[in-house]
Structures are given as structure tokens and as C-alpha cells.
Amino acid sequence: MDTGGTAWLMISAALVLFMTPGLALFYGGMVKEKSVVSMMMLSFGALGLVAVLWILYGYNMSSVSGDSFFQFAGDPFSDFALTNLIQDSNATAGAAYGGTFAIITTALISGAIADRAKFGSWMLFAGIFATFVYFPVAAWVWGGGWIMQLGTQLGFEGIEVIDYAGGTAVHINAGAAALALALVLGKRVGFAKGITQPHNVPLVLLGTAILWFGWFGFNVGAAWGDLGGSEFPGPGLLFINTIAAPAAGILGWIMVEKLRNGKATSIGAASGAIAGLVAITPACAVLTPGWALLLGLVSGGLCAFAIELKFKLGFDDSLDVVGLHLVGGLVGSIWPGLFAFDTGLFTGGGVEQLIVQLIASLGVLLYSFGVSFLVAWAIQKTIGFRVRHEDEVAGVDVVVHGETGYALSR
Template structure:
């Protein structure tokens, strides 16, 4: 378990890159409590603590399993040279517990540590950064089943989903697996390789497939398996605290610069481009969402502005390193409009996606991932290139949908004996009191 790692994974630390990624990891970690405020404000007063606890519960449970086996499953092959399982996941025991990442060697007067590739970043710091992505992805799903799910079952789901779905998908996209640009990936199978890499590589800069399509389709499956809240379609489930929603959106936007710009793993010109693209795409999405509200309802709402911000952040995430600022504005504008229209689909089709995870994360995640094929400055169709990038982006999005959808359904049905739903009385009187013996607000 603590066997020596190969010599070629040791190197000197680049303090600039390391500082950048440590700060970025802290920003991304903030996003999960921010999500708790965003989701908590959108629920009713009698369910706000449970909603926030689902995010905090994911933060606890996923962190533990990521340190134990999650990093090993996602990226272990890169450091150990042990290979992977059919391009889907690495050996969970190769770096179990992550202690091996603390190894160091004295080389002359310098100390060499286990570093991530050629970045000069300690592998422990890279692990910390990636850990925050895993936590947030699981927490995002919780919004689809607000106000009705047992906290204990949710924690078991968080561990099972991260292990069976998230870690493998992270490996497939970022760890050199099936959906990466490696010579063994889908893109290489479609279009061939040059120097061991796909001639047209998939682009997912910071998590369109791994985070948002993944969370969005999982949310849809879970909403279908768990079922509707009692009164869905007849009761007005209004947000109880819109300032919480706005605060959560603001903190998510702030943290997202670590999410996107940090994924460059260096404080360089590309990180600067990513920063500009992130703010441009997000602002344009807010405008797009509010425009739909204005023309449809004659009102531009605070919840709409906050939701538009999140839709834009979702869409720009996979694309932020590949677009120009103008392309980011267009991507974001479309994302905001699409998600504003898509959130009404739950009423048409009868699935209770309580806080619109499907309408925002799945729809904007799909658009952001596929839109790269149109808008990427070097390979996009609208910039005079052929359709190969669009084809690759579409294929990885579809594979991610199928992979997550099937496995999430299997997990959700397997957990049915534990009981997904709180009882009728608990749902009626308030899940906070039933599950946590607390209430958010004391009343006379």
C-alpha cells in the first residue's frame, strides 16, 4: 500500500503554480457551502436545514472516500504506471489512503516530492483540487430531491455515486481514459492519432461532462425514482429566503474562478483568458435568462438572475479555455435562454426536479459541452473548421449521459430497501424537525 513510486514522478516544486492551485482549491471548496445557501434559500422554511445539510453531508462523506480510494480510482494510473480497467477506472488500492503522495527525496540540496506531471505542483495539492470537484458534483444532485429524502439514505448514495459513477467518469475524461484525448480514447477511435494522441481531442476544460452533465442526468434519474413531493403541481413550493439565493449565487460565482481558472494548473495567460471567459459567459447567461423572463412574464426576478448566473457558469465550464471572449458571450447568452425555458419541462413531463438541477445543470452542461464544437476558436465549426470537434463533443456528452444514467438508476433502485422517502407526516410537518430535530427559525 505504501510501496515506492517510480522515479519519474518526483520533481522540484513550482511555488507559483502550487500557490495558484492551493488558492483555487480553497475557492472551489467554498462553492459547496455556497450551494447550500443557494439551494437552502430556494426551499420552504421547514426544509432549509435539511437542504443545507445535504451539501454539508456530501462534503464530509465524499472527502473521506476521495482520500481513501477516490484519487486512486481517478488518477492513480498516472502516478503508479499500473494501467487502468478498460479505460474506465484505475486501481482503487494502488494509492489507497493517499499516503504514498507524501513521499519525498533529497536530490542534492533540493527536496523532490511527488508532482503532478510537468506542472511542478505536488500531487497532494492536485488531489486537494480534484477532491473539491467530486464533493460539489454530488452536492449538486441533492437539489432534485429536496424536502423528501432521508438524510441517512442520501449519505449512502453520496458514497455509492462518487465511487461507482464520479471517480470512473473523472478518470475517463481527465485521467487518460475512454473519453480523453489519449490514443486509447473514443476520439482516437473515431479520427485516429498523431504522436499517441487523438487528432481531434475532446475538450472538457473544467467539468462539463464530469460535473454538470453527470450531476444533471443523475438528478433526473433520482427525481424519477424517488418520486414527486406530495402536492407537486397543486402546491406552490415558493423560495423561503431569496437573499440566501442571491448570496449563494454570488459565492458560487466567486468560487467558480477557482473552478475554471484553477483548472489551468498555472497562473499564466490561459488562466487569464479563462477568467475573462468565465465572467463574460456568466454575465451573458444572466442577461439571457432575464430576457426570457421579461418577454414571457413581464418581470425580471431575483431568482431568475441568480439562476441565470449558475446556468452561465455551468455552460462556460467545459469551454472556458477554448473560446474567445466573444464566443463566451454567445455561449452564455444561449445557455441562459435555454435553461430559463427548460425549467418548465418538469411540469410538462411530470418529474419533480425540485430546484431545477436538470433544467440548469443538464441543459446548460450539454450546451456548453456540445457548443465547443461550434465556438472553439481553434477547431470550432463556426470558425471555419470542419465538424470533427462537434462530433467528438457530441459523442462524449452522449456517452456521459448513458454511463451516469444507467449506473445512477442501478444505485437508486439498490438503495430502495433502505427507504428513500421520509413518511407522509414528516414531509407535511417539515423534514428539518423529522430528520435533524431542529428548526431554522424560532417562532412564538
């Protein structure tokens, strides 16, 4: 890789790292005033812990050796703390870039347990999740594991699972874990539709803007290793698609809001942008801009409907991680099976691409949900994951962190 490619990779890593503070703002504005510090600390705690684990052993786990279809992950101690990797500056930059994905994936989950989680218990969960879920799944998707080998193993010549920047490894993974935590921790005090409103809408919009900005590192940054060739249209396509899908996602979401409630809201527009960004993540390199626009429109509308399911099904996903990331991730991961260049069912291919997309998506969903549920249940039954109800009512910020988000307002 030339110096320009290395520079772009490091810039992209910085952009993706910036997404986690952006997520903290997005989530922080959504919760009650007396929970904003706690909510933002869940993201910053994940940033600190997962970055350390990634450097110590996570990067080693994120790729498998050999071609065994059943290898779970790489050897965590093969290059402990990346002592030998630093001899290759390109590889070190790649490790830094990969680490930012691990951080944001773990931080995303926290939105499902807003207003009611103990910080120490969250940190324990985050470390176990990163170690036993994210690091191995990254190896499956991008590090030579079973998802990368799936098409070959099924005898589908020239067909590989398409997950360019994290539909399965990031969004389905985080969304499934979020559902597990929401079920284990239970409903907030007074949980009902409309009982809690975002306390700071401008903070949500600022967080959305930072996330969208950082997403160009997320999607376009992945182009550093393959900037040409007949089967790769180049980073320009990834860039325009990262504009197209979230822009259409805004329209899809606010149209549903207008039809359902008579008003299009700023929170809805922000959520629609995130839905489009989530959906385009796995497919950004294999869709024409027209199909990316349609994907954004569909994902925005579907996710707007999906967030209502928690009230009908009775689980409290506080900030709609399931409705946005699990549903949006599934839509985006399945979409290439229908509309990817040459291999999509409706773009010149057969059913093979759709089959491998479905298997990979379902496999990650079930694994992430199962492990996350067991870990969260064990934490809840031992040290406790949820704060006491009276502490939740009084305010998580003061009880857990001894701080308030707006001290001047007292």
C-alpha cells in the first residue's frame, strides 16, 4: 500500500473513532436529563475498555489461520499487545482501523439499557462481549472464517458473502445483543409509549451529524486495500452511496411519521438518517446509487415501523437499537442478495447470493443473541446489572457517577 493509502486509512480510523463520542451525544440527548451522564459514560467506558482489549489480544483473534471452516477465532496470544506488528506500519494502521469498529459495535448496544444499568456491570459485559462475540465474529466475516468461506463451502462458484463494512459484524451483532440485554434487564419504571421524551433534541442532531461524518471513514475507509480493478468501482461509489442511503432514509422515516402521527419530527429525521447509514454499510460497494436510494427509503420506513414493536411485544429497548441496528442491519445485509452487481437475484444473478446473505445474517444474529443473553443473565443473577428502582427514579447520574449533566440548572 502506498503512502496515500496508509494516510487515508489512518484518517478513516480517526473518523470511525470519532463516531463513538458522536454516539454518546446521540444517545445522551435521547435520555432523561438525570441520565445523560450515565448514558454517555457507557459509550466512553466501551471506548476505553475495548480499545485496550483489542490491542492486547483482540486483533490477534480477528483473523483465523489456515482455511479450517470451523475455526472459531485466531490465537489471542500470537502477538500479545502487538509487539511484533509494529514492524509493519501498514499492518499497524490496519489494526488501528479494525479496533475502532470493535469499539463502536460494543458502544451501540448500550442504548438498549439506558436509564437503568450499573456502570461496572456494563463494563464487565462489554469486555466479555468484545472477547467472545465481536472478536470472533470479525474473524468470521473479514478474517478468513466460516462466513468468508461460505459460498465456496456451499459450491457456489464466484459467490461470497457481501458485508463490506459491517452489516453482520457490527449492526446485526449489536442489535441482537441489545435485544438480549433489554430482555434481561426488563422494563424501565413507568415504561409506556410516550412516557419518556428526549431531553435535548439539539444534542441528538449534533450526534447524528458526527455519526454521518464519521461513517465516511466507516464505509469509504474500507476501500484503502482495493482502490481499482474491474470488479471494484472505486471509493467514489462508496462515498455517494453513503450520502444517498441516509438521505433517502430521512425521507422514508418522516413520511411514515407524517402518515402515522400527522407530524414529521427532527428525532425521526435523525433516526431515518441512521437507519439508512446502517443499511448501506454492508452493501455500499455493490449497489448503484439508484438501488442505494431505494435501500435508504425502504430501511427508513421499515425501521420507523419496527421501533413500535417493543410496545406490542413488551420489551424495553430504550433507544431503539433493535429497531434501527438489528432491523436495518438485516435489511442492508439481505439487500445485496437482491440487487448486488451481477450476483443479485434481480441484477443478473441467481438465488445463491441471497442464500449466503441469509445464512450469514441468521448465524451472527443467533450467536450474538445467545451469548449476550447468557452473559447478561449471569451478571444480573450475581453482581446485578440493573440499578435499584428507587435509584432509577432518583436519577442514575448522581447515584452511579456522583455527577449531573446540567449542574447550572439546579
